[in-house]
Amino acid sequence: MLRLFNTLTRRVEPFQPIDPASVRLYVCGMTVYDFCHLGHGRMLVNFDVLFRWLQTSGFQVTYVRNITDIDDKIIDRAAQQGESIQALTGRMIAAMQEDLERLEVLAPTHEPRATEHVPGMIALIETLMTKGLAYCGSNGDVYYSVRDFPGYGKLSGKTLEDLRAGERVARDEYKRDPLDFVLWKSAKPGEPQWPSPWGPGRPGWHIECSVMSECFLGSHFDIHGGGHDLQFPHHENEIAQSEGAHGHAFVNVWMHNGFLRVDGEKMSKSLGNFFTLRDIFQRFHPAVVRFFLLRGHYRSPLNYSDTHLEDARQGLNTLYTALRESEGGDVSGIGQKIWTTEAGQAFKAALDDDLNTPEAVAVLFGLAHDVHRGVAEAGAQLAYLASLLGLLTQNPVQWFQEGAGLVVAGGADERARIEGLIAQRQAARAARDFASADQIRQALLAEGVVLEDKAGTTQWRRA
């Protein structure tokens, strides 16, 4: 049985969906004003693994991952670059989708955009007004009144007093309480705006998730996820909005993934220490990045460096070597019987234990070992289990020839040239001219091509 760490209770607990056959999952996605960086990639891959594992576990999963396509940063960035908001967000959404496809992150069931749900947001704010949980400030902004929502702080484990004691709580003359947050912002000239009972304006950030989750999943659903930094205030505020409006529980399980770090510090836009996925993909194959991310537990911090990515690449190559050895691993005929095998059971136990992907990956290495020792079906099991994590999806021979996880120049022409040299070397070997044969081996090795003589033929791969 699947067990998940629930931020709300701060412990790992058995997962039981509201409806036994299906799971409703919502994850806070991207604010599209820039390219995705590796930290975003980590979050998206982690929840992709959850999505996949829930499905593998037999649940019918409705997965909603929103896109925030209106907010201050988007407005600022568009102005700064002299392009329209739609042009900027359109460009960034396309880039994100390309990045995610390369990372083999599956498309969610629904991917709503904030701008498509403004009427719903206005309706929810009106409900909050009616219930006395929201008020309109003299500046025309509408605020949520946190002191009127009992239980504010339950997700982040903070009390209103704790929060007020913080040095960094911003003062705002229009708010009744410094912790009150904006539900609706009145429009400034030239900014995008929608009509509302409080005048033209645009929604605050938190309200969109309360509305879009309810639209697709109802007002009470199973799992809500996001990065650790969203725990407070974003998710806390979502709870205040949704539970305040509906008067009943909003989400059963809250999940938050740990940060990706650079030199021990959180990778973030504000620190400027981020690496975009597309930059990394210029050097490493996306599969290496995915594998690197899954070698760590989703809740632990994970340090990024080229050395770590290179370690991951070597490890992934070990798995691909086994897969190549087993001739690709014929997955047909595996099916449900995988769960009666030792490896299958260990793999399931690992993922059922709060998505312990490092341990699941260790099972894959065990199978790779079995392949080389001639254990029947080990290759097929390896390919099958790895596919459940979105790993080892490439053809192994191609994988090795196209760069073995590195991005190398050269296409079909380059391959023909290498194979020509290999043919020359084979001729030299046949003539027992080992000096010439070794010369070709050395020349190819110098350009990163490794030759592997085996059973009379020569296989090659990139180092």
Place this chain on the structure above:
RNA sequence: GGCGCGAUAGCAAAGCGGUUAUGCACUGGAUUGCAAAUCCAUGUAGGUCGGUUCGACUCCGGCUCGCGCCUCCA
């Protein structure tokens, strides 16, 4: 200042109150015309000080160090 998380071998990273995690790198042997891959065999751990226990890397407490949230942030 408030709240919380972490400290595992050369590097990365898990589980576990007593039995090999795993990967990368390294060492010896086998194999190979030479290699690569692989196999076999080895080595390197658990911040620090106490406590609980027959026994602790694993539980409890102090200390030190690192990180996060409290402001936009995945």
